[in-house]
Amino acid sequence: MASVTAPKGTADILPRDSYKWQYLEGKIRDICARFNFSEIRTPVFEHTEVFERGVGDTTDVVSKEMYTFTDKGGRSVTLRPEGTAGVVRAFLENGLFNEPMPAKLYYLINCFRYEKPQKGRLRQFSQFGIELFGATSPAADAMVISLPYTIFKEIGIGDIELKINSIGCKTCRAEYRRALTAYFEDKKDSLCATCNDRLYKNPMRILDCKSEICREISAGAPKILDYLCDDCRAHFDSVKSLLNCMNIGYTVDPYIVRGLDYYNRTVFEFVSSNIGAQGTVCGGGRYDGMTEQLGGASYPGIGFAMGLERIMLLLNGDEIARPEPQIYIAAMGERAKAYAALLAQRLISDGVRAEYDIMERSLKAQMKYADKIGARTCVVLGDNELDTGRALIKSMTDGASSEIALDNINLQTITEFLNR
Numbered sequence: 001m002a003s004v005t006a007p008k009g010t011a012d013i014l015p016r017d018s019y020k021w022q023y024l025e026g027k028i029r030d031i032c033a034r035f036n037f038s039e040i041r042t043p044v045f046e047h048t049e050v051f052e053r054g055v056g057d058t059t060d061v062v063s064k065e066m067y068t069f070t071d072k073g074g075r076s077v078t079l080r081p082e083g084t085a086g087v088v089r090a091f092l093e094n095g096l097f098n099e100p101m102p103a104k105l106y107y108l109i110n111c112f113r114y115e116k117p118q119k120g121r122l123r124q125f126s127q128f129g130i131e132l133f134g135a136t137s138p139a140a141d142a143m144v145i146s147l148p149y150t151i152f153k154e155i156g157i158g159d160i161e162l163k164i165n166s167i168g169c170k171t172c173r174a175e176y177r178r179a180l181t182a183y184f185e186d187k188k189d190s191l192c193a194t195c196n197d198r199l200y201k202n203p204m205r206i207l208d209c210k211s212e213i214c215r216e217i218s219a220g221a222p223k224i225l226d227y228l229c230d231d232c233r234a235h236f237d238s239v240k241s242l243l244n245c246m247n248i249g250y251t252v253d254p255y256i257v258r259g260l261d262y263y264n265r266t267v268f269e270f271v272s273s274n275i276g277a278q279g280t281v282c283g284g285g286r287y288d289g290m291t292e293q294l295g296g297a298s299y300p301g302i303g304f305a306m307g308l309e310r311i312m313l314l315l316n317g318d319e320i321a322r323p324e325p326q327i328y329i330a331a332m333g334e335r336a337k338a339y340a341a342l343l344a345q346r347l348i349s350d351g352v353r354a355e356y357d358i359m360e361r362s363l364k365a366q367m368k369y370a371d372k373i374g375a376r377t378c379v380v381l382g383d384n385e386l387d388t389g390r391a392l393i394k395s396m397t398d399g400a401s402s403e404i405a406l407d408n409i410n411l412q413t414i415t416e417f418l419n420r
């Protein structure tokens with residue numbers, strides 16, 4: 001019988017890597033706490049309309065990539081392709097607007113998109129994102145941008161470019177859409193089939209098309225920045241001067257439109273040129289109309305999400321310490337083996353990473369194993385050690401040893417021995 005395999009576009013995260021993920025997630029949680037963002041956990045699946053209404057049905061994500069199915073009760077449900085729509089739904093449904101504003105939320109989630117898998121693009125992938133509700137000020141935009149900036153700095157990822165743009169409000173976009181439609185109409189026959197379809201429905205989507213020819217045509221398209229109304233221009237100018245003031249470097253890229261429909265005003269992406277075609281490691285922006293789109297009152301919102309698989313491609317794993325056992329308790333004979341289990345139990349409760357033999361190995365094989373798993377110290381227990389109540393604690397790196405009372409082995413004495 002052929003052996004079973006994982007579905008295309010999914011990946012197993014194995015122990016040889018999972019500690020690096022834990023490091024990254026730990027850093028993210030720590031930085032969110034320092035920015036005073038709180039975690040929100042929403043369901044993996046939502047009613048399909050949450051994404052249709054929230055994300056927009058002319059987007060690739062909604063029109064082509066969703067994992068949608070009918071459940072046994074005949075309802076259409078969808079595995080979340082992104083985090084924002086579900087968080088907006090939860091914000092409204094749970095009345096989070098009654099709590100002190102702004103609402104500052106973050107999430108670490110899996111998302112699902114039926115995309116063509118390639119390096120940095122999966123069908124199940126991991127996102128860290130934040131959503132901030134209730135603030136219209138440019139200061140909110142700058143704060144939201146400064147959070148991923150802080151993360152990249154603290155985890156030591158350089159070479160990431162921040163690109164920002166403003167896509168204006170409904171008013172300025174209406175005029176821009178007309179200009180864009182007129183521009184693309186002339187070149188209609190050269191555009192791909194999808195973009196032909198988008199031309200009258202949502203021409204800004206064409207700027208985000210991945211096809212080579214559409215990209216070439218888009219390069220000469222009118223720029224949204226030339227169509228901003230006074231308010232949107234003033235907002236964008238303030239965001240830029242706040243970023244300048246915070247020493248956060250950026251470039252203005254007038255063609256960033258983002259792949260989802262809910263954005264207005266500030267949009268941004270952090271892009272790396274070191275991981276191939278899928279270089280956008282983080283993307284976000286303002287989405288002031290989305291709460292209404294999902295049937296709620298009007299609350300401004302802004303946020304971003306970063307793809308953690310892409311961050312992992314950039315993270316220098318060599319500098320992340322794999323948590324190794326602090327002590328391996330080797331034992332010879334039944335009595336010593338039973339005591340090893342008891343001692344390990346006490347040490348584990350004391351906060352020590354401790355391991356002992358459950359493979360019925362010889363002493364030599366136990367020591368070999370302790371070495372392989374990178375144990376920092378070991379003690380060898382036999383009848384003699386149990387009778388005298390004393391043993392040698394030994395460093396696995398330099399072989400140094402020190403006599404210690406068995407009752408006195410604990411987190412503090414092991415640490416002291418390691419730091420001697």
Ligand code: HAM
Nearest residue numbers: 082084120121122125280281282283284303304305307
């Ligand atoms: P997005 O640009 O669709 O935005 O995705 C955000 C990030 O998720 C991307 O920049 C990328 O790093 C990662 N990503 C997307 N698709 C994949 C994939 N198939 N495989 C691996 N990584 C992927 C959003 O999802 C918005 N909800 C962001 C947001 C939050 N805007 C406002 N608030």
